[in-house]
Amino acid sequence: MKNLIQRLVETTGPSGYEQDVRALVRGEIEKHADEIRVDAMGNLIARKGAATTKSATQGKRIMISAHMDEIGVIATHIDKNGFIRFTNLGGVYPRNCVGGRVRFLNGTSGVIGQEKAGAQEAKPLSEMYIDVGATGEKDCPVSIGDVAAFDRPFTDLGDRLVAKAMDDRIGVAVGIETLKGLKKTPHEVYFVFSVQEEVGLRGATTSAYGVDPDIGLAIDVTGSGDTPNGLRMEVGLGKGPAIKVRDGGMLSDPRVIEWMVAAAKKAKLPYQLEILEGGTTDARAIQLARAGVPVGCLSIPCRYVHTPSEMVDYNDVRNGVALLVELLSRPIDLG
Amino acid sequence: MANLKIGSTQIKLLENLCGTLGVSGHEVKVRKLILEELGDLGAEHTVDALGNLLVTRKGTRRGRRLRVMVAAHMDEVGLMVSGDDKDGIYKFEVVGGLSAAQLVGKPVVVGKELIPGVIGFKPIHLTTASERSSGVSLDSLRIDTGGAGNGKVKIGDRAAFAPYFAVLGSGRTRALRAKALDDRIGVASLIELVRNAPENIDLLAAFTTQEEIGVRGAQVAAHAFDPDLAVVLDCSPAHDLPHWDDDEENTRYNTRLGAGPALYVADKGTLSDPRLVRHFTATAGEAGVPFQFRQAGGGGTDASAIHKVRAGIPSISVSVPGRYLHTAASIVRVSDWQNTLRLVHAALSGMNPSLLNTERV
Numbered sequence: 071m072k073n074l075i076q077r078l079v080e081t082t083g084p085s086g087y088e089q090d091v092r093a094l095v096r097g098e099i100e101k102h103a104d105e106i107r108v109d110a111m112g113n114l115i116a117r118k119g120a121a122t123t124k125s126a127t128q129g130k131r132i133m134i135s136a137h138m139d140e141i142g143v144i145a146t147h148i149d150k151n152g153f154i155r156f157t158n159l160g161g162v163y164p165r166n167c168v169g170g171r172v173r174f175l176n177g178t179s180g181v182i183g184q185e186k187a188g189a190q191e192a193k194p195l196s197e198m199y200i201d202v203g204a205t206g207e208k209d210c211p212v213s214i215g216d217v218a219a220f221d222r223p224f225t226d227l228g229d230r231l232v233a234k235a236m237d238d239r240i241g242v243a244v245g246i247e248t249l250k251g252l253k254k255t256p257h258e259v260y261f262v263f264s265v266q267e268e269v270g271l272r273g274a275t276t277s278a279y280g281v282d283p284d285i286g287l288a289i290d291v292t293g294s295g296d297t298p299n300g301l302r303m304e305v306g307l308g309k310g311p312a313i314k315v316r317d318g319g320m321l322s323d324p325r326v327i328e329w330m331v332a333a334a335k336k337a338k339l340p341y342q343l344e345i346l347e348g349g350t351t352d353a354r355a356i357q358l359a360r361a362g363v364p365v366g367c368l369s370i371p372c373r374y375v376h377t378p379s380e381m382v383d384y385n386d387v388r389n390g391v392a393l394l395v396e397l398l399s400r401p402i403d404l405g
Numbered sequence: 406m407a408n409l410k411i412g413s414t415q416i417k418l419l420e421n422l423c424g425t426l427g428v429s430g431h432e433v434k435v436r437k438l439i440l441e442e443l444g445d446l447g448a449e450h451t452v453d454a455l456g457n458l459l460v461t462r463k464g465t466r467r468g469r470r471l472r473v474m475v476a477a478h479m480d481e482v483g484l485m486v487s488g489d490d491k492d493g494i495y496k497f498e499v500v501g502g503l504s505a506a507q508l509v510g511k512p513v514v515v516g517k518e519l520i521p522g523v524i525g526f527k528p529i530h531l532t533t534a535s536e537r538s539s540g541v542s543l544d545s546l547r548i549d550t551g552g553a554g555n556g557k558v559k560i561g562d563r564a565a566f567a568p569y570f571a572v573l574g575s576g577r578t579r580a581l582r583a584k585a586l587d588d589r590i591g592v593a594s595l596i597e598l599v600r601n602a603p604e605n606i607d608l609l610a611a612f613t614t615q616e617e618i619g620v621r622g623a624q625v626a627a628h629a630f631d632p633d634l635a636v637v638l639d640c641s642p643a644h645d646l647p648h649w650d651d652d653e654e655n656t657r658y659n660t661r662l663g664a665g666p667a668l669y670v671a672d673k674g675t676l677s678d679p680r681l682v683r684h685f686t687a688t689a690g691e692a693g694v695p696f697q698f699r700q701a702g703g704g705g706t707d708a709s710a711i712h713k714v715r716a717g718i719p720s721i722s723v724s725v726p727g728r729y730l731h732t733a734a735s736i737v738r739v740s741d742w743q744n745t746l747r748l749v750h751a752a753l754s755g756m757n758p759s760l761l762n763t764e765r766v
Contacts, residue, residue: 086676089766111717112765144671146700147656155656157702159671196657214698215670215682266676276717 071388072231074098075243076224079233082173084142084219085159085269088112090175091138091242095263098246103261113277114138114263119255129257130402133283133363134248134394135274135352136241136290137267140234141376142219143172143200145212152204154180154212157195160268164192166377173221178202178211180218220378229308229384236380238267240370240387241289248394255398264352274352278359285326285364285402286356289390291382292317292346292369303346305371307383310340311390314367319350320357325404326366330397337396339389344369364404368394409601409750411743415593418442419581420570422589426514428483428563429500429618432456435479435592439612442596457626458612462602469758474609474632474718475598475749476623476707477591477639478616481584482731483565484508484548486515486558493522493552497564501617502731505541511733513548516562522550566733578663579739586735588616590725591638594746603754616707620674623707627714633761634681635720636749637708640737641667641699643726657700660726662738665695666745669722672702674709678719678765685721688752694744699724719761723749 083091092114096106103116119129141160148154167182174180180202184193200218204210220234233239242263249261260281265273267290278286292312295303305312313330314322327343334341346369357365368390373381427435436458440450443460450460458479464470482503488496495515499508509526524546529537548564566584573580583589595610602608609630614622627635645661648654660667668685669677689696699722712720725745727737 086671087679089764092764108764109717110719110761110765111712113717144701146702147658149654149656157700159676215701217671269676272676272713273717275713276715280716 071243071247072226072384074246075231075240078239078243079224079235082175082219083138083140084217085139085266087175087217088138088265092263095138095242095246099249102250109277109280111273111276112265113273115277115281116249116261118249118252118259118261119257121258128401129255130284131258131260131282132398133260133262133278133281133286133356134245135262135264135277135286135288135356136245137238137264137273137352138242139265139268140219140237141268142217144217145214147214148207148210148212150207152206152210153199153201154210155199159217161376162195163376164195164198167195167198168192170378171221172200172218174212174216174218176211176216179221222378230381231384232379232381234378234380236372236382237291237375240291240382244289244370244387244390244394247391248398251391251395252398256401257398259398267352271352271355274355275359278356278363282360283356283363286353287365288351288353288356288367290351290367290369291372291375291380292344293375294371294373297373305342305344307371307373307381308385309342311386311393312342312344312369312371314344314346314369317346317350318348320354320365322366323364326364329402329404330366330393333396334393337392339393341393409597409746411739411746415597416572416581418596419590419593420583422592423570423583423585424568426519426563426565427479427481427585428485428565429480429615431563432479432614436612439592439596443599446600448599453625453629455622455625456614457622459626459629460599460610462599462608462610464606465604470605470607471634471756471758471760472607472609472632473753473756474611474627474630474635474711475595476611476613476626476635476637476711477595478588478613478622478707479592480614480617481565481587482617483563484513486548486560486562486564489560490547493550493554495548495554495558497548499543500563505543505546507732508546509541512567513564514567515548515550515554515564516558518557520550520553520557521567522548522554522564525549569734573736577740580736581739582734582736584733584735586727586737587640587730590640590737590742594638594749597746598750598753601750603750606753606756608753613707620705620707620710624710624714627711627718631715632718635708635711635718637706637711637720637722638749639706639722639724640727640730641704641724642730643728659702660697660699662726662728662741664697664726665741666748667697667699667724667726669699669706669708670701672704672706674705675712675720675722677708677721680760680763680765681719681721684755684760685723685748685752688755689748692747692751694748694751696748719765
């Protein structure tokens, strides 16, 4: 699975431009899904489990969403000396930028710098630029509107894995492995590899309308409170996948939490309960689709979220897959 | 290409549209004017619960035709009367993106009868140095109708900047100055498109409401039309001015006058569908129409609501660049307007079902 994770995180796919990630995911799941389609927004939707009348009466229609996009940047202006001005796609923070490298979809690499080079503090993005080695507008291989993402290789530290775009390729990897591991299910499960999460859950909004599920789950990263003077948060790396209770935009359905906790206990899998103060996931968009959907979220604890070096624990990832397979293999009674 | 031109008829129509009061939530007069303009076409139309005017012109080409929603918002930013201070003086709230700096000393019109007034301000003779150097708060401003409003102006009435439409200059840089060019210029363009509807598509024209207070009309209009794709016509800010205080290059102009229609790739609310961006840029190349990319960044258009409706609607925005939007007087160039109209018409005329056969890439 580490090999799959490496290939996923090293693919460039900022919000709205997820096609390379989509191609990779499709190649992985093609043999395992009963049906695959891509909707108008570019969401990859894979069904597992028969869509017959009989199964519809016994099982549930379940949407599992993991987003393919990562935070990135977009060129706004090429100045007369060939420096590229840019703005963010999603939550790119200035303090993580200077000296960092980005890669455009056309393969061009660049370094981020900022005006008044000696300054100690990070400037706003409007006072930063990307240097791709061009000397003027004419020899600049990047045009206005071109997009890029952070460029950083995958690092395997043993149990701990570090990369850019763990948010949320690690969720994508969990989704792929769950689909592969799910030999039989009484349900109609739609694995949605969604787009444009980082700019406002847009892919999940439209795919949830299209799938119209009975139950929804997101797979995404969450923060952790186990670093020096870190977040005030119970979640830590290596203590199991987190079952979300709430975040800044969503309250998990208590019946879904209970279902997830009971399954973890029964399968003797480690888990932790997550309360995140800020941020949210695709689960929020699913919950608010049409007339409303009971939702929850399986989170992979992650340090340094939205930096080019996001860290997760491999055991949490594998236990996350095991928990999802357990959840989707048996009948569900939410009461 | 159809010989779509911006001549005196179109400019007169725009003048009438800009001269109409249509602050968000009260677009009825703009809607009436559009219906009068389109009356002789016999096009199928409805007005929905939010006041959107939805006009359908089916194509005549046989076989499958794309159902293309084209939207332009009828509403403008403005004011709402919130209190009566007697003698024709009124408290007000702003509707949409306006701040005190845009309001001080501006002539306005109030209510259905367009009662003239002014947003008054203490004259310089009477101010102290410290008053002159500090900012103006909205709470300190009033609309003064000089008594004309007595018995006529009611709480809840809308007010807007007074129209002073003008054609500026001639030739390549000929420009138009008016209030509410955002987005009456889109409305005027959409009227022209309905009149010259291409035969290859079903044109679903949405004259929308309440864009300036959160793209509210467009959301329900898109749900009702349920189109294959959407094109939004708007007016986007141009800040293409020299830096007066230093020699630095202006890198944040958003759009530039004279550079043609501005195509949106990304703003705060929408990542335009790349298939549509490519279709529009290729069309511009073939038709020899100049275009520019609006700089990515904040802001948004009706597309931000439309593209998320139902299971998703591929969308793009195209706008005429305009200086000083959301003030009493904006400026657009006639050449940019004409090129926008031509590009959109050519792009619509070149739309076949195969446009969306490939996955979004």
